[in-house]
Structures are given as structure tokens and as C-alpha cells.
Amino acid sequence: MKKYINTIIVCGLMTMTSCNDFLDLEPISEETTEVGYDNAGQIEAALTGAYESFQSSQYYAWDKVMFQDIRSDNHYAGGDNPEIFQFDWLTVTPTNSRLFEDWSNIYNAIAKANMVLERAPLVSDPVLSETRRDQIMGEAYFLRAYHHYTLVTSWGDVPIMDKFTSSTDPSEIRPVKNTQEEVYDQIITDLDLAISLLPDTYGSDASVNKARATAGAAHALAAKAYLQRPVKDYASALSHAEAVEASAAGYRLINYEHLFDGNHYNNDESIMEVQFLGGAEGTWGPQMHLPPSISGDTWRKFTTPSHNLIDAYNAEGDATRLNAAVIFETVSWVDEFWGNATGSSIPFAYKWKNADGWASADRFYLFRLGDIILLKAEALAGLDRLSEAAQEVNKIRNRVGLANLTAADQASQSVMMSAILKERRLELAQEGQRWDDLVRFGEVVNTMSSLVEIDLRTGQPFDYAMDDSKIYLPIPQEELDRNPNLK
The missing domain is CATH 1.25.40.390 (Serine Threonine Protein Phosphatase 5, Tetratricopeptide repeat)
Incomplete structure (x- = not known):
């Protein structure tokens, strides 16, 4: 009960x-x-x-x-x-x-x-x-x-x-505790009510429309919920993703670099974002990530991009999203994965680019259209509409200068899903999505069990002992x- x-x-x-x-x-x-x-x-x-x-x-x-x-x-x-x-x-x-x-x-x-x-x-x-x-x-x-x-x-x-x-x-x-299915049922009930009550916009001021819940934001969360729940509903997820695209708010993809340069927040791709304004209304998060040349301090930073992530960008020839998400810098500390000696060049998480002394105005996207387009592709693939799913993925790839998915990428439903999961990683790294994606695709145990990351202090791979x-x-x-x- x-x-x-x-x-x-x-x-x-x-x-x-x-x-x-x-x-x-x-x-x-x-x-x-x-x-x-x-x-x-x-x-x-x-x-x-x-x-x-x-x-x-x-x-x-x-x-x-x-x-x-x-x-x-x-x-x-x-x-x-x-x-x-x-x-x-x-x-x-x-x-x-x-x-x-x-x-x-x-x-x-x-x-x-x-x-x-x-x-x-x-x-x-x-x-x-x-x-x-x-x-x-x-x-x-x-x-x-x-x-x-x-x-x-x-x-x-x-x-x-x-x-x-x-x-x-x-x-x-x-x-x-309630079961996951019960929690998702409650989420969907609340979102159905929200969609029936919320407008597409509150007027012409983007700083309001991107700060507050809109029908578009509710549809976006519903699309996620229908895919993330234990028993997926691909048709409902597709319907909600399409509702986001059809919104009178006019969401559209923008230049990928503009998403994270700190100068284009509340943009046309943004559906909802946390409105950090700097100063007393700022966020300390970027200070935890950024290199000394930007943060102004010299202590070892958190959230270091992995070899596996950098390799994924390089394997795809994805320079645009790599450069938006990662910056390398020589440091005075020892990093056990990137250089077991001082003076090594290591990567830093770079999607937030302004530290501003623990009071940054860098925003956190709760939802943006690029994410929803890939959710739409996932729903289409789940419905075995593989060529349509590929068209959605290609929208994301083409905007960063990558070629369309190949025929081999669309050879089967499982292969298409793997291509979508890979694309989501390249598109959404450092945006708080990866673990949920791995869980949803049923790949989290396999991915973390087979992950090879060498601890340079010992020369041995780290054992994540995932189950x-x-x-x-x-x-x-x-x-x-x-x-x-x-x-």
C-alpha cells in the first residue's frame, strides 16, 4: 500500500x-x-x-x-x-x-x-x-x-x-520508504498538474522565463522521468520532448561555445537555469574547479577530468566540446593520475569559467534543449524508429562540426542506444548527468567495472569494485x- x-x-x-x-x-x-x-x-x-x-x-x-x-x-x-x-x-x-x-x-x-x-x-x-x-x-x-x-x-x-x-x-x-515506481508516479502526477497550470513564458524577459518553472521545464522533466523510471515509457517521453520543441518559448540550439562562455546565459537553448548573479547571489562552485591562472589560488582543485573522458573526446575528433569542457594547465602539485610529479600539465573542468573569488555568476543549466533532443533520440530508438533517432543525434553532432552517424551506428536498437549514450557524454560532461545516464541505459556496472584508470603512484589500475x-x-x-x- x-x-x-x-x-x-x-x-x-x-x-x-x-x-x-x-x-x-x-x-x-x-x-x-x-x-x-x-x-x-x-x-x-x-x-x-x-x-x-x-x-x-x-x-x-x-x-x-x-x-x-x-x-x-x-x-x-x-x-x-x-x-x-x-x-x-x-x-x-x-x-x-x-x-x-x-x-x-x-x-x-x-x-x-x-x-x-x-x-x-x-x-x-x-x-x-x-x-x-x-x-x-x-x-x-x-x-x-x-x-x-x-x-x-x-x-x-x-x-x-x-x-x-x-x-x-x-x-x-x-x-x-516508497518504491521507485511510487516516487515516479508522484513525480508524473505533479508534472501533469504543473503542465496544466504553467505558461510557456511569463512575458518577454528571459531572466524571468529561464529562472522560473514553465510548461517547457515541466515537459522536459517529464521526458526525463518517463525514461529514468524502472519501467520506461518511450512513447510518453517522446510526447513530452516534442512538446518542449513545440513550445511558444521558441527554444533552439545555439553555438555550443556560447553555452559556457559566461556571456550568453538565459539564451534561446536554455529552458531553466539556476540564476547565480555574482556577489551575495553568487556561487562558489567554479572556484572548486578552475586552474590557478583563473581562480587566483594555488591549492589542488577538485573535479579533475579523467583520461577516459579526454580519450572519448579525442577519439571522436570533438575539439569544440573538448575545448568548452576542459582546459590544461601546468601545476605545482602532484596528481596521481595525470602526472606523479610537480610541474605536470593536468586538465581542469572548464564549463564554468569564472571563479570571481567564491562568488561567481556562472549558471547551472537545469534543462537545455541539447539534452532534450538527445532524450527524444533515445525515446525514438526505444520505439525502434532508428533512422529518426539518428536524425536527432545528428542535429547535436552537426552543430559542433561532427559528421552524421554512420549506417553502422544505426544497425540495431542496441547499437543506436550506445551511440546516443556516447553522444550524451560528449555533450553533457560536467553538467550533472552522467551517472543517471549510465543507470538508465543499464551500463553503470559494466562501465565502472571495466574502467581502467592507472594510479601513477603504483603503476596499477584502480579497482572500483563496482556492483x-x-x-x-x-x-x-x-x-x-x-x-x-x-x-
Whole structure:
């Protein structure tokens, strides 16, 4: 029987009173949940608080890349943090503090969306039009779906949180896990509601249209969800991908280099992006990646591109995407994979290009059209429409100067799927997609088991010891200790 959580679940399923540091609504709205959010200004402020989770959470500043790219064959951990090495080496333990922080922040973001969904229908302020109320509800449904998607793809079976309450009743704050299928059903339900309520655009201002949930963003997430869930629905995924393309928002592919040069954010390819603005509204993520000549510091950086990734670009002759994603520089530290001596030239993750002293304005794309076109190709291949799938992949390849897929690439469904997976890697490296892609294509165990990366300190390949038990992250130990119902 499906069981939903009726609790705020802030800061890892704790009660509201013990998690005020994470439920940061008051500084944003100058209101508290006890006020009731009775007027238009208050409910708009609550919605702003829900969006703010994208900027305040460590997950969207950097850990999404760690969960997806460092954990996969795309990047090494670099740096000197044992907890981050666990993600690289596939030895993540429940006591890793990053797990609890991200789990808590993501559930906190869901709690904020739930509060909006509870209070918005009750606002009787004449300033709040029914059209705007519907939009607010649609935005909150989307946000709840997005964060549940992050949870289910990272941890597998997780509790669903579908209501806001400040109850401290143990029966409500100690939920059991829902199955992945149940979580995806909830995500799809929320996205169907969001699509019915959201506009294609909020007007002509791109800084608004790319910052807030739109029908296009909801269709994009639905396409992902229908493909990522354990039992795939290729037809539904295709329908939602086509809806993105048909949107009145007019999404289109742009010059690939412009996507990541720091000067073309809120562009026509962008569907939704985290609006880091720099300064007090900046992100520290780029400082963790960029070389000394850009970052201005000399300590060993994290998220080092792997030999395997660089080899994949070179094997395809893909100079455009390689140069957009990677920059080499000589360094003063020792890197055990790229040069076991000081003065070696090593690669740096380069899709974020401006460090700006821990307060960068570099954006994180939540969705962009290039990703959706490849999802469309995947759905077409799943429906055995291979020539049509190839046409979609070719759109992505041609814009970076690569030739069309060959007839051999389209020889069978499995071969076509392999070509799509390879293309997604080259297109989306360092964008927090790789691990999910490997899981969805059923290739994560094989890829990580056969990965050969030589530790130059020993001259031996590193053993990732990958098996099915490592596909999903362990639930944080703090959460297991607090809630005995989470097995």
C-alpha cells in the first residue's frame, strides 16, 4: 500500500522547530509559517523562498557534479577531502556528511514547495488573480517534482513528501520508504498538474522565463522521468520532448561555445537555469574547479577530468566540446593520475569559467534543449524508429562540426542506444548527468567495472569494485538513527 509522508521533513525528516537553520523562509519573506501567508505578497515571498533552495543548497552549487560526474568515468575527485574521494572510489558510507547535508537540503526544498501548495489556495487577497494563483501552484508542483526526481535518482527508494505540516507526531515524522515506481508516479502526477497550470513564458524577459518553472521545464522533466523510471515509457517521453520543441518559448540550439562562455546565459537553448548573479547571489562552485591562472589560488582543485573522458573526446575528433569542457594547465602539485610529479600539465573542468573569488555568476543549466533532443533520440530508438533517432543525434553532432552517424551506428536498437549514450557524454560532461545516464541505459556496472584508470603512484589500475549495491547512494546514517522505519 502506498504510504505518503505527512510531515515537513526539513533537515533530514526532523521537526520544524529543530531545523530553523535550514527552513530559511523568514529572511526571504520577512514572514513565518505561523503568519499564515494570507496575502499576495506573502505567498509570492514563500514561492521565492522555494526557488531560493536552488541557490542556497550545496547540492546545486557543486555536489550534483560530484554525485554524477566524479562518481562516474568522467572525472576524478582531485583535492584532498577523504569524503569526496569516497564518491570517486565508489566507497560512499552512510556516515559521509555530504549525504546528510544534501538529503536534508533537498527535503527542505520539498517542504517549502509543499507549504506554497497548502497556503496558495487559501489566499483571498483580491490582488492575487486566479491566473497568477494557478501559476504559483504550477511552479510549486514543478519544484516538488524536481526535488523528488533528484532524490529517487540518487537514493532509489525514498519517502514521498506530499504535504506540509509542523506536526511532531512520531507516526508522521518517521515514514517508510516508497518504491521507485511510487516516487515516479508522484513525480508524473505533479508534472501533469504543473503542465496544466504553467505558461510557456511569463512575458518577454528571459531572466524571468529561464529562472522560473514553465510548461517547457515541466515537459522536459517529464521526458526525463518517463525514461529514468524502472519501467520506461518511450512513447510518453517522446510526447513530452516534442512538446518542449513545440513550445511558444521558441527554444533552439545555439553555438555550443556560447553555452559556457559566461556571456550568453538565459539564451534561446536554455529552458531553466539556476540564476547565480555574482556577489551575495553568487556561487562558489567554479572556484572548486578552475586552474590557478583563473581562480587566483594555488591549492589542488577538485573535479579533475579523467583520461577516459579526454580519450572519448579525442577519439571522436570533438575539439569544440573538448575545448568548452576542459582546459590544461601546468601545476605545482602532484596528481596521481595525470602526472606523479610537480610541474605536470593536468586538465581542469572548464564549463564554468569564472571563479570571481567564491562568488561567481556562472549558471547551472537545469534543462537545455541539447539534452532534450538527445532524450527524444533515445525515446525514438526505444520505439525502434532508428533512422529518426539518428536524425536527432545528428542535429547535436552537426552543430559542433561532427559528421552524421554512420549506417553502422544505426544497425540495431542496441547499437543506436550506445551511440546516443556516447553522444550524451560528449555533450553533457560536467553538467550533472552522467551517472543517471549510465543507470538508465543499464551500463553503470559494466562501465565502472571495466574502467581502467592507472594510479601513477603504483603503476596499477584502480579497482572500483563496482556492483549493483553501489548504483544508489546509502541513506545518511543520521537519518537511519533518527527513523528506524528506514531500513
